[in-house]
Amino acid sequence: MLYLHFGDEREEGYWLKCFKQQAPGLQVVTAKDKLAPEAVKWVGVWNPKPNFFKAFPNLQGVFALSAGVDALVARDDLPSSLPIMRLLDAGMAQQMIDYLLWVALTLQGDFDLYLQRQKQKNWQPELSKNPTKPRVGILGLGTLGIKVAQKFSQLGYSVSGWKRTAAFVEGVEVLVGDEGFVNLLKKTDLLVNLLPNTAATNKILNKANLEKLPQGASLVNIGRGQQLVDKDLISLLDTQHLRLAVLDVFSTEPLPENHPFWAHSQVIITPHIAAYTLPELAVEQVVNNLKRLAKGEKPTGLVDSTLGY
């Protein structure tokens, strides 16, 4: 039996419909159903409340209905021996590409500057159009980062990416290690964070690192808010070392009303929408993984609890 939990009945209803269509024989329940918690073997979740997992004594594994699993890995009600399986892409890579193209085109067309000038009723064109595309640096060349990197490379951008382990990615300069990280920062005009939040990447977007970017570079954070030191970013924007920050994720979500990002003219805020999970594709992955597990095979998207992603 799979227990599905979003904490939102409408959303759960839609996912239940997808499960019914794709796996009519699979028993999927939600909080609305009368269930014996002992019967639940698997749960599919997004952001459950503290102690949620303690209710299920016979749990065999958790399906994260998201790409990021930092919040699950950090919980104290889940034994680290319990497998966590996360979503791989599930429609998100193309949405990330669209989001990042919007940012790149904003910079190329100086539209961020015109939005600021509009607020001041200031009719001031730049002297000319930017002759070159920004050099793109992507932190995290995983399931999502690699697809973003390749698309930008195909579109004629110069793209570097940073990952933990070395790899060949056609059209993309792949960098690893501390030296690779600094090299990437030094030649990046548009820095994209797509790293998972782990002990090794928490607060990685700090002053010492961000000031290695060339003067006038911009940042997009679509990884996790905990990876950014907010006050360091603000100080680098205020001194004009950085031009623009486009932020989709925050250490506290929703972003509190009194946070200085809201009113900052060089910050664009989106409410954790860079990419939505597409339920049809996500359900397909969960169903296939349940089949794999039943046959004793390794599931896809299995999280390495020691690495935290």
Ligand code: NDP
């Ligand atoms: P993956 O786990 O597939 O990729 C992670 C990448 O980061 C890998 O390339 C990995 O390297 C690299 N990495 C991890 N740790 C380090 C490190 N210490 N140093 C250098 N590189 C490192 O994740 P996804 O691509 O699926 O997702 C990335 C993140 O995007 C998620 O964790 C989530 O936080 C965020 N996200 C945000 C969304 C939004 O709407 N804003 C939606 C979906 C995801 P290697 O390849 O060597 O293992």
Ligand code: OXD
């Ligand atoms: C995420 C997601 O990890 O939405 O942010 O999948």
